[in-house]
Amino acid sequence: MTPSVRVQNVSFAYQRKDWILQDLSFTVEPGTFLAVVGPNGAGKSTLINLIAGLLPPSSGTVSLDDRDVRSHRPAERAARIAIVRQEFVPVFGLSVAEAVLMARTAYYGPLGFESDRDRDLATRALESTDTLRFASRPLASLSGGERQRVFIARALAQDTPILLMDEPTSFLDLKHQVAIYDLLKTIGLQEAKTIIAVTHDINLASQYCDEAILLPPRPDSPTTSQEGHPPTQPPPYRVGPPAEVFTAEGIEQAFGVKVFSGVVGAEKFFIPLGKMAKDAAGTNRP
Amino acid sequence: MAHRLLSPGKLLARTAGAALLLLAVMLLCSLLGSESVSMKAVFSGVPEAGGTNPDYEIFVHVRLPRVLLAAIVGAALAASGVTLQALLRNPLADPYILGISSGAGLGAMLAVISGCSWTLWGRSPIAVFAFAGALGTVWLVWAVGRVTGKFHLTGLLLAGVVVNAFFSAVIMFLISIARSQQLHATMFWLMGNMTEEDFFVLWVGGGCVAAGIAALFLLAPKLNAIGFGPEDARSIGVNVERTQLAAFAISAFITAVAVSLSGLIGFVGLVVPHAVRLVFGSDHRQLLPLSSLAGAAFLVVADTVARMVVAPAQLPVGIVTAMIGGPFFLVLLVRYNRKVSWVR
């Protein structure tokens, strides 16, 4: 039974002064594909870290299956949640295959070697992200997009019921963006995985995701509040099915950009309208 | 995909091969020295009627202990170097980076200056004080580094640098007020020296170092994971704090053992891990055992050269390790540079 993720009245501030998230509450049922959308600095990555149990909330709780996520031991957490990040840290070279197989570390035998099952999972993960052909190459020799797919493969190899992804498609070309979303949706349906993905692509999110959460922008001025306590008037966030969350007004409010919204079949789409964008006559005029 | 990955079979084969190579090197080097020793005479053993068999004496009581000592110290330093480079994610890390060298040196100096004369198992007080000094300093650096919060790497490195600097200053001060013979004794010790130890000391030291390396091998997969950063390692289920503490403590322990046996020998802990990594890659399950065996062989060879090159005098081993190790490493770097990927 895949666990559900419950975020209850969570607020977070770095060093108790810089309030990023304020009084956030929502639940993610098993098998849901949730998109986390919002402007830069709104706290999307922070939210991912909070859900993964890597950061403690300043107030409120994040529970995994009705148990505080921070109370899990690292190995337990790793068996339930896999994370795909943006950074790339390793100093010494590893090959792609070694990097993906490393996700199975918690399951290694007594002498520190992987089993056949581990190798199978890793191979399948590489296949599904179209990176099997890079298996022997050093990780550092891949392009940004290829590396990103390898990191997704890593998370898939971890074989967890919940996947957290921080901008999984930001470096990918169109073909691979769609391929990844297809993959995630398929896995979500076939294996009932819960997927929470931070993304900037609102249109793809509306097409694929079951739920979405739109975070408000961080206030420009420091909110007047007592240190250590969140301000009493939290700005609004929206959570729900994409059709409800993504409205032209909502997006304009969150991102500060005018959008043109249209409908194709049952799907809504949004196109940002900058000041210098082409108008109906096809000319660029402010 | 399988051909690039490490499997138990491959690891066993490579380790066995390296071990055989080490044995061959040790045997060869115990036959070399400033005196020529005939194996026939060695095998005839100690004469029953009293009198001496100098070939036997030299081989069994001078050469063998020395070769064994070099192997033990070389293995300890190389394994420790591998571990610290993994923990600190820094290719320039060596076993002494967190204050062990100055701590051991200070311990040795205090032993000499205090004129303390009691012995442990027949070993001079210098060795014991150096061991205590090394471990004490590591503990101090660890404690200071933790003040910067949750094992922040930069804090730890800075603490190591500061403690090293401070203790080195104290050592300089003690040197300036030391009497000349004490001075000579300590300088000689600090430059790294291999002298014959009796078999009990070798047994104990060798056992501790072997156990330490085995323990580090058990931690190897976690060290691999830590190479991706602690956040990432944590998310795949590695208890990062516990792994770091254990690896750090074990590595400090075997380095302290090595230093108490033979003084400060540089280069082995820094270069041997890189050389092995260039040829075999960064998987620590392989890197650890192979580096240990390579470090042992390297130091045995270096010590043999140190013994023979200006016989009957001897060079300090540290000079030879630098002079052999440097060019050798450059050659390896040039040949295998396509495998090297330093990423910032």
Add this chain to the structure above:
Amino acid sequence: MARWWLLSILLGAWLALGCLLFPSRRADAVSDASPATAPLRIVSAAPNVTEILFALGLDEQIAGVTQGSNYPPAAAQKPTVGTFWQPNIETVIATRPDLVVLLTFPQQQSLADRLGRLGVRCLTLEIWTVDDLFDAIASLGGATGKEQAAQRLVADIKIRIEQLQTRLAGKKRTKVLWVVQREPLRVAGRNTFVNELIELAGGENAIGPTLHKYPPIGGEQVLACGAEVIIEPAMMPGLIESQRTQALAYWQRFANVPAVADGRIHVIDGDIVSRLGPRLYEAVETIAKCLRPELFGE
């Protein structure tokens, strides 16, 4: 977790096994008890010990010396077993010594320990002062069955020194600055055997008591010490003349020091005065000649 326990148990068993296999060794360096028979092969680990052995008539029995044993000339022909700071244990063993004579320096001590563990008989002599020297000669005589030769040697040295003392009696002591190294400037202090030689030769050290045996000193102390004679032991015998020229040039900057003003800067043979050995009288005499040249008709 189980793996760690297994590892600890294995280590414990290994250590316990070690205690069984190797009963504890006491580091017995065989001391200078009288031998049943006089040793036939002797190794000397220090140049002054070599000189003493020759002086006792044991030159035939010397099987090995350390580099630097250059007096008497026959000593230089003997096989070497390494340097004074690093005797080579393999070579020592290969000479099959019955007795190895060493000094109380830490490196030589460790060699004595190791040789003792191998069952080689070692005699460690402490030769820091003139009295130590006389005791050492006696010990060595006792250990090699040459007690009478030893007594004669000691007596001989003592008589000649006493005769010198008589000639020097009543004379005011000359202030001596004994310069071991010029750059940086290091001198012999009062707690060295060199100081004893100076005093036996009728001089006194221009430098007061110091912490170090061979302290580095600064220009201030040189000017303040009021040395009447400056003595520099030459580093190598062939270089006495050239070192004298350099010394004269160097000391000109201290033109106010009496020794420099009077031109009493002496460079002497370093060998004789750098070791406490049977040539003790010659050493003292050489110094006395620098301090009181008029007594020696120079």
